[in-house]
Amino acid sequence: MHRAPILETVDIWKRFPGVIALKGVSIKVYENEIVGLVGENGAGKSTFLKIIGGILRKDSGKIYWMSREVEFRSPHEALENGVAYVPQDVNILGNLSLYENVFIGRENKSLFLPRDSRREIEASRKVFKELGIDIDPIIKGREVGFSIAQLTLIARAIYFKSKLIMFDEPTSGLGVIETEKLLNIMTRLRDMGVSIIFVSHKIEEVMNVADRIYVLRDGTLVSEYSREQFDLHRIVRDMVAREVKEFFPKEKVEIGNIIMEVKNLSDTVGFVKNVNFYVRRGEILGIYGIAGSGRTEMALTLIGFRPKKSGTIVIDGKTVEIRRPRDAINHGIGYLPEDWRLSLVLIMSISENISLPIINSLRVINLGGLSPIDFSSESKISRDYVNKLRVVPPDIKRRTLYLSGGNKQKVAIAKLLASRSKILILDEPTHGIDVGAKVEIRKLMCDIAKEGKAVILISSELPEVINMSDRILVMREGTIVAEFSRDEASEEKIARAAIL
Structure with a gap:
């Protein structure tokens, strides 16, 4: 029996200055299914979701x-029609x-009827409970992670x-436990x-929960897979148009003497408590912890971004x-930083x-005034990194503002x-x-090491x-x-130490 899709796009095109983001993308989404949408940075995934969700206009x-032609003019209009976007x-x-x-857009706007906060609180608590979350809905948004x-x-x-929820990289800021919870919520x-x-760069996660997967490359839909056809290496090959044989290309490097030692590092608010460690030349030192473990706070305290209560740092x-x-x-x-927008x-x-960071070293020495910049050297350095990291588009004069989120991360x-x-803290x-x-x-x-x-x-x-540490x-x-040590580490051992 023929099933009508709940959503269908036909030949969607979208252009931005200097780049064609979408080139005739056509997909179908049916009721009660999870559809994965994967592709490299700049492939057009987020642009596509934003067009469906009323944030961007298609060309x-x-x-x-629901079998009728639409073009939502705002996210609120999309939401009112049952289409939600989680950016x-x-x-x-x-x-x-x-x-x-939760109630933005649905609150009582009447001048004569007071807002029924009690009803909204109870309704929100009920929805959170459906999601398996026990939290007080009265908490302010700024107080949560x-x-x-x-x-x-x-x-x-x-x-x-909502009859359709579109998730754009929903697990990118989550740890293992939070990710598992979210994937369970999706199912x-x-x-x-x-x-x-479900848009994600983590292909294994998409394969775990999706019923079908579409692959975008350079704005074009290149393949579709049903669940029984899922194959990690084929999907990755379709994404990048080349064979990726090794996902963790760790090389054996001779490890030298200690280059930095941190002793009894603590911050002023109790997020970082008596941290002690060392790192050696040529070494990749991995630091793992679930959300709230203090791993980022430790790094920010170490570099002087957060106030230090105590601790000694020894370099060379x-x-x-x-x-x-x-x-x-x-x-x-x-x-x-974890958030590229800070850098x-x-x-x-x-x-x-x-x-x-190296602007002063690029200045041409002269006898007076502010030395001009050697733009030829600046361009060469920038072009080398753009090519190494495959920034899309590879135009070093392009404003960073116009890049996709992933390509901004590459520039950072x-x-x-x-x-x-x-010493590089990543x-x-x-x-x-x-x-x-x-x-x-x-x-x-590995090259840095x-x-x-x-x-x-x-x-x-x-x-x-x-695999990299x-x-x-x-x-x-x-x-x-x-x-x-690298030899004794396992996912079970590390996860157990992080939780228990």
Whole structure:
């Protein structure tokens, strides 16, 4: 018997200045199914979801929702018609409570009837309970982390009785436990009659829950797989148009002397408590911990971004004082933040961003005034990193603002690598980027280690930590609770140390 799709797109095209984002994309989504949508950074995945969700306008093509042609003019109109979008950069209103965030657009606007807060609170609590979350809906949005903010948007979609929920990289900011919970919620939603489009760079996660998978490459739909056809290597090959044989290209590097030692590091608010560790030249030191373990707070305290209560930092045998990030840079410590937005100037070009940390070294020496910049050298350095990291489009003069989220992340990494630091702290360096770029960045980590530099890899991806690290530290409740050599590490051992 013929099944009519709940959503169908026909020949969708979308152009931006200098790039064609979508080239005739046609897909179908049926009731009660999870459809995966995968592709490299810049493939057009987020653009496609935003067109369906009323955030962007298509240039041409047709969208059929519940068998009628539509073009939603706003996210609210889409939501009112049963289509919800949960973006990669989850953003709820911090000054409003969770229940008020759930009810945005559905609150009573009558001048004569008071807002029924009690009803909204109870309704929100019920929806959160359906999602398996026990939380007080009165809590303000600014008081919750990424995963709860994300669940608040899902709760809003459920309350609006959405028939289709589109998730854009929903697990990119989550640890192992939070990810498993979210994937379980997706399957539960499907069983409740909700259809889902799931965009993710983590192909294994998509394969675990999806009924079908579409692959986008350079704005074009290149393949479709039913569940019985799922094959990781074929899907990755379709995404990147080349064979990716090794996902974790770790190389054996001769490890040298200790380059940095951290003793009894604590912050002023109790997120970081008496942290002790060392890292050696040529070593990739992995640090793992679930959300809230203090791993990022430790790094920010180390580089002087957060106030330090106590602790000693020794670099190359000398005790150094780091009170602010500039001190860390001067002592050869480079930091890539988990959120690339903290390290980029979006209105600047790709080339200007990459060269920013070394701008003074690019100045031409002359006899007076402010020395001009050697733009030829700046362009060469920037072009080398753009090509190494496969930034799309590879136009170094393009404003960073116009890149996809994953390509902005690549530019942030290029900027750090250009800084010539001898100790690099990488906080979720492969977060939100495609599988091909992940491999390239992991290769770069090995190249950095081969140069005799030290890499501290902070990651919530257990396979990445285990396969790329020479040693692994596990953090829990602000302190280091376990250490494993490469040979003795396993996912079970590390996960157990992180939780118990």
